[in-house]
Amino acid sequence: MEALRRLLAALDRDGDPAPADDIAFRIEALDRIDACLPHADEALRRQAMAASDRLESLNARFFEDLREDIRRGFGPERLMACFARWERPRAHADDPQAYDLLDELVAGLLRIGEPAVPTIELSPDMVFYQPTPARHILAMIRHSRLGPDDVLVDLGSGLGHVPLLAAICTRATAIGIELEPAYVACAQAAAGALALSNVRFMQADARAADVSAGTVFYLYTPFKGAILRDVLERLRDEATRRTIRVCTFGPCTAEVTQQSWLIRSAEYEANAPAIFHSG
Ligand SMILES: C[S@@+](CC[C@H](N)C(=O)[O-])C[C@H]1O[C@@H](n2cnc3c(N)ncnc32)[C@H](O)[C@@H]1O
Numbered sequence: 001m002e003a004l005r006r007l008l009a010a011l012d013r014d015g016d017p018a019p020a021d022d023i024a025f026r027i028e029a030l031d032r033i034d035a036c037l038p039h040a041d042e043a044l045r046r047q048a049m050a051a052s053d054r055l056e057s058l059n060a061r062f063f064e065d066l067r068e069d070i071r072r073g074f075g076p077e078r079l080m081a082c083f084a085r086w087e088r089p090r091a092h093a094d095d096p097q098a099y100d101l102l103d104e105l106v107a108g109l110l111r112i113g114e115p116a117v118p119t120i121e122l123s124p125d126m127v128f129y130q131p132t133p134a135r136h137i138l139a140m141i142r143h144s145r146l147g148p149d150d151v152l153v154d155l156g157s158g159l160g161h162v163p164l165l166a167a168i169c170t171r172a173t174a175i176g177i178e179l180e181p182a183y184v185a186c187a188q189a190a191a192g193a194l195a196l197s198n199v200r201f202m203q204a205d206a207r208a209a210d211v212s213a214g215t216v217f218y219l220y221t222p223f224k225g226a227i228l229r230d231v232l233e234r235l236r237d238e239a240t241r242r243t244i245r246v247c248t249f250g251p252c253t254a255e256v257t258q259q260s261w262l263i264r265s266a267e268y269e270a271n272a273p274a275i276f277h278s279g
Pocket residue numbers: 122126127128129130131132154155156157158159160161162177178179180183204205206207219220221222223227
């Protein structure tokens with residue numbers, strides 16, 4: 001309990017314990033308080049809860065300011081500066097699927113609601129929802145050099161983290177295509193609450209959706225087998241009309257690497273999304 005006493009004393013002594021945008025410090029402090037609470041006596045517990053409330057309300061104010069700046073169109077400048085501070089050295093290089101502090105921060109920023117119970121039963125070759133860890137989304141946005149003339153299409157966009165972050169952090173257009181209507185509704189609501197005009201979500205099967213506007217396609221292994229082959233055939237057809245980039249994360253990368261019409265960029269680390277471009 002000595003660690004908790006010391007932390008609370010430091011928080012008391014320093015008033016607002018960190019610069020306004022050092023939200024990462026506050027989230028880590030909240031996690032440390034949470035971990036100690038079950039072992040604290042009643043007096044220490046009351047003191048810890050009061051400190052927690054204060055940190056939570058500073059965080060809420062910080063996120064509301066950031067969200068207001070995004071609504072006013074300052075997302076790319078504000079977010080890229082924040083992310084540069086928030087990204088931590090990789091403590092989990094051996095587990096590419098692991099989530100970290102950045103994901104907590106992105107959750108506070110995007111405030112995507114809890115989806116209704118899914119109504120679509122996925123066929124065996126379709127992969128259930130799991131979000132891409134935020135550090136990989138940022139890596140994909142940087143490495144694909146997503147620019148104002150690009151249209152990013154996330155095939156199987158789930159709750160919409162990838163299109164939402166791309167639309168906030170860049171001047172590109174982003175489209176999410178997702179089979180499950182409950183996920184599409186949540187993603188649309190999150191985009192509406194941030195007044196984002198450069199992102200939209202479509203409820204559709206990726207095999208049939210209109211992808212003719214896309215210049216960059218992202219797949220976090222949304223499907224495999226015959227469905228993946230069908231969709232890659234569609235992308236190959238799109239690539240006969242314009243050069244496209246295809247970004248992949250997870251097991252589908254192996255299948256995409258076999259596509260003779262795509263060239264893989266060799267310069268990026270193995271655990272980040274892979275970037276391919278057509279001829
Ligand atoms: C692994 S999750 C990826 C979510 C999101 N792209 C991300 O990276 O955060 C795969 C998503 O693909 C969706 N999906 C599976 N098959 C699909 C299909 N044929 N058409 C559209 N979406 C599909 C699933 O419902 C799920 O939400």
